[in-house]
Amino acid sequence: MNTSKLTSLANKGVIVPTLPNLDHYWLPFTANRQFKSMPRLFKAAKGNYYTTINDRSVLDGTSGLWCVAAGHCREEIASAVAHQLRTLDYAPAFQNSHPLAFEAAERLAEFLPRGLDRIFFTGSGSESADTALKIALAYQRVTGNPLRNKLIGRERGYHGVNFGGLSVGGIAGNRKAFGNGLTGVDHIRHPLDINRNAFTRGLPQDGGIELANEFEQRITTLHDPATIAALIVEPMQGSAGVVLPPVGYLKRLREICDKYGILLIFDEVITGFGRLGTRFAVDYFGVVPDIITVAKGMTNGAVPMGAVAVKREIYDAFMANSPANAIELPHGYTYTAHPIGCAATIATLDIFENEKLVERAGNLSAHFEQAAHTLKGIPFVKDVRNIGLVAGIELESFPGKLGARAFATYLKCYEMGVLVRHTGEIIAISPPLTIEKHEIDRIFSCIAEALTSLAAEGEQGLDPTRYLKNEQQWAAHQQESHQQHATLEQAA
Ligand SMILES: Cc1ncc(COP(=O)(O)O)c(C=O)c1O
Numbered sequence: 189m190n191t192s193k194l195t196s197l198a199n200k201g202v203i204v205p206t207l208p209n210l211d212h213y214w215l216p217f218t219a220n221r222q223f224k225s226m227p228r229l230f231k232a233a234k235g236n237y238y239t240t241i242n243d244r245s246v247l248d249g250t251s252g253l254w255c256v257a258a259g260h261c262r263e264e265i266a267s268a269v270a271h272q273l274r275t276l277d278y279a280p281a282f283q284n285s286h287p288l289a290f291e292a293a294e295r296l297a298e299f300l301p302r303g304l305d306r307i308f309f310t311g312s313g314s315e316s317a318d319t320a321l322k323i324a325l326a327y328q329r330v331t332g333n334p335l336r337n338k339l340i341g342r343e344r345g346y347h348g349v350n351f352g353g354l355s356v357g358g359i360a361g362n363r364k365a366f367g368n369g370l371t372g373v374d375h376i377r378h379p380l381d382i383n384r385n386a387f388t389r390g391l392p393q394d395g396g397i398e399l400a401n402e403f404e405q406r407i408t409t410l411h412d413p414a415t416i417a418a419l420i421v422e423p424m425q426g427s428a429g430v431v432l433p434p435v436g437y438l439k440r441l442r443e444i445c446d447k448y449g450i451l452l453i454f455d456e457v458i459t460g461f462g463r464l465g466t467r468f469a470v471d472y473f474g475v476v477p478d479i480i481t482v483a484k485g486m487t488n489g490a491v492p493m494g495a496v497a498v499k500r501e502i503y504d505a506f507m508a509n510s511p512a513n514a515i516e517l518p519h520g521y522t523y524t525a526h527p528i529g530c531a532a533t534i535a536t537l538d539i540f541e542n543e544k545l546v547e548r549a550g551n552l553s554a555h556f557e558q559a560a561h562t563l564k565g566i567p568f569v570k571d572v573r574n575i576g577l578v579a580g581i582e583l584e585s586f587p588g589k590l591g592a593r594a595f596a597t598y599l600k601c602y603e604m605g606v607l608v609r610h611t612g613e614i615i616a617i618s619p620p621l622t623i624e625k626h627e628i629d630r631i632f633s634c635i636a637e638a639l640t641s642l643a644a645e646g647e648q649g650l651d652p653t654r655y656l657k658n659e660q661q662w663a664a665h666q667q668e669s670h671q672q673h674a675t676l677e678q679a680a
Contacts, residue, residue, distance in 0.1 A: 207241055207666055222652060226659040228602060233260035236620050236627055238607065242658055246602065249631040250609045251620045254426060254458045255489030258539045259622035265490045265535040272531035281524040289525035292533045296486070296495060299537055301470040304480050306503035308496045308517075309525040313457035313483035314348025316494035317420070320479045321352040322519055324418035324451045327502050330509045330516075336449075337372055338411060340403075340419045344378040346427035347420060347455050347481075356420050359428050374410065376403045376419075380431045382582065386571040387564050388432075389557055396434030404444045413448035418479075423469030426458035429614035430573045430580025438475045451502075452477040457494070461485030462540065462621050464576030465550030472576070478502060488536045493529035549577050549621040552628070559632045560617070566636045567643035568593060577623070581615040581635065592650040593642065599655040600638035606631055 210224045229241040236259055238246040251257055272288070279286040289309070297305035308323070310316045321339055328336035341347065341356030348354075354362060355369035358378065363369065379399050385392035407413045423438060425431035445452040454477040459469035462485065466472040470480065479502070483494030506516040523529070540546060553576050560579035563569045571582040583593045594610035601608045608631070609616040617631055642649040653660070 207662065209670055210663070210666070225663055226652070226656045227663055228656070228659060235259045235261075236623055242662065245605060247606045247627055247630060249601075249607050249617050249619050251485075251618050252489050253484070253609075254463070254618050255484035257461050257463070257485040257621045258488045258536060258543070258545060259620045262488060262490070262535070262539060264539055265488055265532050268531040268535035269491065269528045272528050276527050279527060281520060281522060281526075285525065286527055286530075288527055288530040288534070292525070292530035295534055295537050296482075297497070299467060299540070300480065300482075300497050301468055301476055303476065303499055304470075304497040306498050306500055308498070309529070310483070310494040310496065311492050311521055311523045311526070311529075312348065312494050313455075313481065314350045314353050315521060316457060316481035316483050316496050317347035317353035317356075317455060318350045319496045319519065320453050320455075320481045321356065321418065321420065323479060323496060323498060323502070323517065324453060326517060326519075327451065327505060328417045331505050332509075333414075333449075335415055336417045338416045339370065339373050340376060340407070340416060340450075341373065342376050342378055342421050342425075344380070344425050344428035344431055345375070345420070345422060345455075346425065347422075348457075374406065376406060378425065378428075378431055379433055379437060380429075382571050385434075387561065388573070389561060390575060391432055392434040394434060396437030397440050399434065400437045400440030400444065403441060404447075407444075407448065407450075413450065416448065416450045418451040418453050419445055420453040420455060422455045422457075423459050423473060423475075424464065424575055424578065426578070426616070426618075427611060429582065429611055430575075430578055430616055432573055432575055433473070438473045442475050442477070451479060453479040453481065455481045457481055457483045458578075458618075461536075462546040462549045462576075463578060463618065465546070465553045466576075467546050486536060487529060487532035488539070490536075491526070491529045491532040492523075493526065493533060543622075545621045552577060552621075552623065552625070555625050556628050559628050562632055563636055563639075567639050569639065577619060577621060579617040579632075581617070583613045583615070583639075585613050586647065586650055589650060595652065596642055596650045596655075597635065597638045599652060600641065601634050603655055604634050604637065606634040608635060 210227060214220060215223055230238040231241045232239040236248050238248055240246060276286055293307040296307055308319055310319050325337060339356050341358055343358035345358040347357045351369055354366060355373045358375050381395060407416055442452055454469060456468050460482040464472045470476055478499050480497045486495060487493045510516040556577055557574045560572050560574045563572050563581055568583045569581055570584050573580040586593055591612050594613045594615055597615055598608055598610040615635060
């Protein structure tokens with residue numbers, strides 16, 4: 189609608205909606221009907237805070253979706269992106285390129301663990317996962333092992349939503365609607381054992397080696413290990429509720445992969461870029477995979493972009509074993525190494541360096557752990573898990589209503605001005621690395637307050653329609669206004 193029409197409507201006393209028509213956008217991983225009855229919209233963000241559409245300030249306890257590591261609306265990234273858009277908006281990704289692609293790859297290689305320094309750019313974490321799987325399969329073929337074509341993932345693993353990542357992923361709810369996925373895929377067990385490890389601070393101490401040994405047992409009894417191309421794991425499973433590897437587990441997986449010539453892929457889309465208080469989980473655990481995937485924090489969430497880094501030997505094998513002038517890897521995206529993504533990556537890496545964000549996260553971890561574990565003893569809390577600046581708070585479910593308690597907690601916290609994430613019956617916290625101690629305290633005290641009031645309210649407290657009255661009124665008003673507009677437009 190044009191401005192003069194809006195003004196004339198306003199002059200006629202119609203309240204002009206400042207918010208969009210909600211009908212057309214189909215939101216991802218969201219209960220659309222529920223959301224549209226109480227839309228939770230942000231209109232701005234700065235530092236560690238969002239501003240909602242109705243001008244409330246909300247502390248970001250989740251770095252957006254684990255991605256805004258350096259805090260919101262960083263001027264350095266905004267100006268690098270703006271400059272790039274005016275200089276070179278796009279260059280063909282196939283058969284041509286641009287200097288910033290090489291600069292971004294070099295800078296990233298310097299930041300990544302040593303040896304993982306050949307970089308393939310993607311547009312997201314899902315694309316990174318699928319790219320890594322394809323590189324693993326193609327590597328086996330190019331090195332004379334075409335029968336190594338099976339992929340192993342893990343229960344509760346999340347590697348994005350494309351068919352490769354979905355197939356090796358292990359979250360049933362994400363998989364079951366979408367058919368069979370890739371064939372030749374198997375999964376190992378996830379390492380969560382609440383009975384044994386509830387309320388452990390940091391990594392669980394026990395069970396790591398036996399659990400990893402199950403991988404060996406599974407591939408030797410169910411498969412011929414010589415048919416396995418790669419094992420993909422998140423060093424810490426984020427999306428399925430903050431599942432930590434017990435001590436020694438990842439190292440043992442590495443040993444088994446080495447023993448059988450299987451490539452090990454670490455999906456570091458969440459754990460990369462300082463989240464654990466080290467640059468990557470590789471640095472935290474001292475275990476180096478053959479391939480690593482990243483995204484999210486790489487551009488501070490400002491531009492969709494991801495990357496796959498491989499060991500130099502892997503890249504070299506493609507170069508050495510492909511015919512001269514042939515395309516060594518028939519794979520890529522229109523937006524591979526997009527100029528604005530590269531500009532955002534370099535600006536983000538500058539911020540990490542200048543502000544020593546990784547060290548900052550490391551220094552805050554002890555305070556964060558202490559604050560997270562104050563939730564022990566709060567109603568419904570059956571486990572608190574933490575590592576670096578990540579915490580998972582697992583709740584007891586209300587009988588027959590799996591996830592309702594975590595969702596109500598999320599809504600209550602949102603109402604109180606703190607953004608937390610809920611997944612199943614787990615609340616996940618992963619604030620920007622720029623978070624202050626008092627803000628960390630506020631996040632966990634807000635969760636405690638929400639759960640305590642849920643305990644007092646009983647089943648009624650789980651009813652989402654009780655929350656966000658402002659937003660609900662707005663949604664109703666929004667619909668009325670749209671109807672009025674439509675009527676007036678017809679009349680005009
Ligand atoms: C470990 C991991 N891999 C892959 C992805 C997918 O990333 P994207 O949503 O950017 O496709 C995610 C997203 O949360 C993730 O946590």
